[in-house]
Amino acid sequence: MAARACVLLLLAAAAAARDCIELTLPPKSILTESILNGTILKFTAKNQTVYEYPKVDVLKLMNRFPKVVVPRNGTSEQCRIDSQLFLDGLERLELWALKMLDATAKPPAGILSGNGNQYGDFDECLSVDGAVRGKYCLASLQVTFEDPRYDNLDYLIHSGHYIRSNVTDMGHRVPRYSSLLWGVCMPSSCSSFDLEEELSQTLNGLGMTVKVHNTMCTVKNPKRPYSFGKTLSITFFLAVLLLLSLGTLLDDGKEGHTNFEKLLNAFSLKRNLRKVFDLSDSPTRVKGVDTIRGINALALLIAHKSMAMAHNPYVNKVHFSEVFGMPWAVIGRSAILYTDSFLYLSGFLNAHNLLQDLDKKGTIDVKGRLLARWFRLFPLFLSLMLFCTYILPDVNNGPQWNLVVEEHSRVCEKTMWKSFLFIHNYFGFEEMCLTHTHQIGMDMQLYVATLPLMLVLAKSRNLGLSLILLVALASTMLRYLAIYWYDISMFVYYGISVQKLLDAARYSYILPTHRATIYLIGVAMAYFMRTKKLNFALSKTQARILWLFCLSLAAFTIASPYRMGLEGYTYEHGPAAIFAAFSPILWGLFMCLTHWGICNDYAGIGTAFVECWVFKFFNKIAYGVYLTQFPIFFYNVGVQRHAEHYNPLLLFHVPELLSIFMISILTTVTIEMPFNKVYRIYFGKSQTKLKEK
Template identity: 80%
Template structure:
């Protein structure tokens, strides 16, 4: 008891040497820890970064003792860092407040690691508040434990929260999480570098099977801002100009239509006018039935899938439960998220072809210039506004343990690569170097739209050749998806235990390429043609309608659920199922979408018609593009500012304040940027094109 009391007293008084001496006395005292208990706690660990001829036996008590409670960088290459570190130790023994804060802000080994409580942020704000003889620097270190012996497989599973997504400490982390890494907050003197901390932790934990990485971007010092640049000045000027136009437009809006182009321009930026329009739920004469409901339901499913990926960055006291929930059979609904993006490709193909066929009926040709300019005004203003905001404005708004990773690091990627997005070619360069990774769909859609223009003219003027070309492209796209799986060992289904690198490879070599995703887009094109030609306008009996809807739901359920085995814990990757899902799921899903779309347009929805044509879907259609663009920045803003672990529950997928923020910000973006620039297009480039929401 005396030894225990001594250890507790020494730790409370922050006398580290005395604490260690007491712990050593306690361990050697057989009345406290017997030799048999020590032997029963032996683990075999091997480091991922070092090669050992045999496993290094380490007992739990030694690992616990050697794990740094106080991090002192005495071996730093920088003289100032060594001096500040020694001053820190001396001040800690004297119980000076700034040193106690630095010690207190550093994460300590907690209870519940085997429940997933391994991500310990420490106290971010307390560390940054240290400003005494030494200023505090907060660093978030990544740790990875490697268990060699198979008999410790369950322990490995628990420590790394189930390896829901397998990662290592060198993986990209700003959009795809380093899920398997343990994040450890450490407060060090500001004169020390991330390299100094990485070396110190590596030495302290050498031989214990722990790999350490401290990225320079994961360290934060208070009041250090990124320097002003031309891009930041341009962004501030751009948003100030938007605010000025919105103010003038709203103040001088008298409810009348402007006569001059300048008056029309001011009216375009009137918040009063645009808010009335965004809440105007009347139907357009050219509206196609079912589009609003399709877009709304798939956007909601995709939003939940995106939210689950953002949640994988966050710490939870029960993170193992997070993995277990997403390893259940029903979680296949979220893991098949590619189908929901396929839905948007189908809708885009349908609407583009429908619109082009209307113009071909009227003119017999397509006004290529007007089409491309209209498409640019439809997509680019809000797209570039979000890029500028996330690159130059958002990084200075807040901070947090992972802020540098998910916000600042992403802004650096944007600053370097946003020119690719300006040209709508960003989807050809992989997620690692992509600004706003979720916008790969915009790049694909623009490229498929441009390719559709000559294809529709060809179908219109040389039907046999055009249809042969369309079928050939769809078949080639299907073959490319199938072959990509075998060539690169990837999967379009997010199977349980997939690695970060495989997710990135799947994106780079198939998921974000229009050549691999064209099949379902072309199904939408075909559906638009047949619905406009009215070749399938046939009458069905009540029994046939029921059979049609039963077939629809059965096909949808089969497409979503068929790969469920791949989502279960313990799944081992197989080429065959992965290749079949990648090749044929877009075809099956496209047939399902077409059947349901045809039934709705031909008034076979029955009692579901009121739901499908309900006002919430109509309203969502007005803000759909903004919802699509703004959700990821909001999700990762919340990841970046999160200070502490919370208790995981599936209800966090529908976190009310976050969903409300997405809704409100989407409305603001729509009325302040999207709608005004669409109106500018109509003012200066004519009103010949009816606005169709094609995204």
């Protein structure tokens, strides 16, 4: 009863806030007593302004709050008939009707702790199969408090507005964090529109907005139309499975002589597992790359996990916001820096390999390089797209499954062709298949641009370096101007809206023109190290100063925007633009100095850490980790049935992390490594030698 009274007071406050003019909060005891007895209150402040509260009848409010949610006035006759059957079944205490009522969410305790997302009972609803079949819908509710006196109440009900959203926002990539999710079980003949109309009419006048997306409704064993893409996907995976089986069973440990024998060897799990766990140094390995990639990948993994967690319901969701509003949370909010690290490494390694070609051959085999790059990125990328689009939606279900799994599938069906051409990053997150793969598009585009740049650099050092500098400066200016023009931020500040996150992605974050600065820093670093322009010795004292400076520079770059991550922050153009423009430069300088120190054996006592086998192993599965983490995050979000207690340690959920690493190993040895070998067999060095023989 106490919990219900609390909810009623909150709803009464929402109704009062809807029609009030500016108000000064009266004493709490007077406000509470007046709401309960339904009187009209008038107050006069020191400035003689008169304030009024509308009359609120709590008894009427109790009656209007939906205890039984069923579209009595559905748009179809069958819906109206089934709704009446449900009501009649309740009167007769029929089990199927009681289950349908029981499966619908009820007002809980702890709303002011963030326990506003109520799923009800998903599985119980789908099990209803009596006079009518059950349909489970997850409605989005938005409570509006127009009166600033209720800011604290607004903060608590919406779990701190860590990310501000509304019911119409896209929710499959960025969560509709501040919308309340309400599970409703209704007859399967009724539509999402019927439920939305019923809830809107019932809650009319209570300061609540309702939206029920059609994709958020689920029935048991839905009929799915035939899909050519699904047939093609199953055929592809069966073909890979056949090759893996033949390659593994027929592997006698000897090298094949014909292309077909080599093809089977390429798909041998025994060979690939041995290679993935072989931690001996490769002759082409560049020191420090494994360590830098491993540390940044782990940091990015945790940052991505925190975003996925914002989809979940928690009984103490306000605490979730409070934790991520603390100063130390800037480490996760500055996640763009960790993606910058990968751009630096990509620029460095691409330039390093192309410079090797120029030294050996005097030219660059553009066709061969592009083909090798395609085989490096596309097979595993394609496999993930096909699996997430046509296979994963049928694997499981749950309250948010349609949002975070099926919606991605629908988007991929329409826009996958853009990913095939590596141009998907130009269309915004709303129209992108697997939005976390935007980096692949950027990387491919920057790689293509690097090919002519390295030819210019090889012929004229001054012209090449001047081009690198000019393009890097232009990219810096584009980032700065984009912040001002579109009121966006590259830093995830506290209270940022879903729309601003999407705008930041569309107008800057996923565009190579805006992210080229640190990539070109990596290109320049590769040139200077390759041409031995940075060969000089440091004393022990100088080396210590170098590492102290590196750590200080990294800490400053990460922590400089910490104020934007605190609760109550109001967006400002200046700090946001400065961070976007200069953080890649500062972070690039940190990466260069760190990388140079490691390559020149100035790691000192950190040498054992830098050369740790963990980083060498992780480097082999890094691409798999990058691609598979979000599908696994969203799978777990989609199948979650109830709210849990939030604890910061959930960021390091061991079973989930282990599943990511295990699946990454699996995808590496079954897709990535075999197709890389296929390239070498049919287009690479082994094929050239075969022709010469």
